Amino acid sequence: MRPLLVCPGCRGPLADVTGGLRCEPCGAVYPVVSGVPHFAGGGVESGPGFKERLAARAPSIYRAARLGARVLFPVWNTRSVKNLRRLEGEVFAENRSPVVLNAGSGDASGPGMSALSGRFRARMINLDTAVLPAVNLRADVGGIPLADGCVDLVLAKALLEHVPGPDAVIGEFARVLRPGGRVYVEMPWLEGYHGYPGDYRRWTAEETSRVFAGHGFAEAETGIVAGPASAAGLFFREFLGSFFDNPALKFLSKDVIGSVLVFLWRFLDIYLARKKSARVLAAVVYYIGVKGK
Ligand SMILES: [Zn+2]
Structure with missing residues (x-):
């Protein structure tokens, strides 16, 4: 990654100095901490929430709750694995050593990520402002510290609803991608507000396509990642949780009772997400765009 790095402020070349x-x-200096360049600092970290406190105080209960949450999570993802595998194949067919930017990577897990080959994941630059073990480039998506045209694929999964100025971010995607490079966007259509730390918008696949076209991308494909049954389950859980502001009671009503009540609904999406009308109440949509030559 080192040869691809540029200054996010002026896009000038970077020299290695002690510690950064x-x-x-x-003249800007950026620290390198445990091998990870830090182009963005502060901002995102907040104090421990209810889940972090539970993890610290009762780790076995927390682990059981987390496993339960995974098993009972109301979303049936019908598409990420297929989309990501296909993109891996296409990108490798064009470039044997591609550069993949996972923008707003978080912990680089998430639906479909484990379906990618280790060889492909090793090519991935996991960019985030958060300090997480998977993050190997700490930076803001509005000022990506990578040279123009050096990236083959940008992944933006559940990112764009969380950035205040999406045009600047999409402009950065267009800049770092090579001509013919691809962008893969997943975005909620019907999900409740979820700010980590902010939640700014919902876009249909049509709107995603329109906005990206404004930055020189051609739509390759759009569709549904999770359908109406997932949306119904998510909303019902949130509805139960909305009776309580107390975090422990919200956790009990939404994450425990709500999840147990609705977790079977998601399987209806195996059928429903394939229907034309699935887009009306889709929980999550996707967009694949190709940057113009
Ligand atoms: Zn500079």
């Missing part, structure tokens, strides 16, 4: 990187043209 220094931009020659503008």
Whole structure:
């Protein structure tokens, strides 16, 4: 990754200095901590929430709850695995050593990510402002510290609803992608507000396509990641949780009772997500775009 890095402020070249990187043209210095360049600092970290406190106080209960949450999670993802495998095949067919930018990677897990080959995942730059073990480039998506045209594929899974200025971010995707490079977007259509730390919008696949076209992308494909049954389950759980502001009672009503009540609904999406009318109440949609030559 090192040869691809540029200053996010002025896009100038970076020189290695003790403990970090220094931009020659503008003089900005960026620390490198445990091998991870930090181009963004602060901002996102907040104090421990209810889940973090539970994890610290009662780790076995927390682990059981987390496993339960995974098993009972109301979303049936019908598409991510297929989409990501296909993109891996297409990208490798064009470039044997591709650069993949996982923008807003979080812990680089998430639906479909484990379906990618280890060889492909090893090519991945996991960019996030959060400090997580998987993050190997700490930076803001509005100022990506990568050279123009060096990326083959940008993944933006559940990212764009969380950025205040999406045009700047999509402009950055267009800049770092090579001509013919691909972008893969997953975005909620019908999900409740979920700010980590902010939640700014919902886009249909049509709107995603329109906005990306404004940045020189051609739509390759759009569709549904999770259908109406997933949306119904998510909303019912949130509805139960909305009776309580107390975090422990919300957790009990939404994550425990709500999840147990609705977890079987999601399997209806095996049937429903394939129907034309699935887009009306889809929980999550996707967009694949190709950058113009
Ligand atoms: Zn600079």
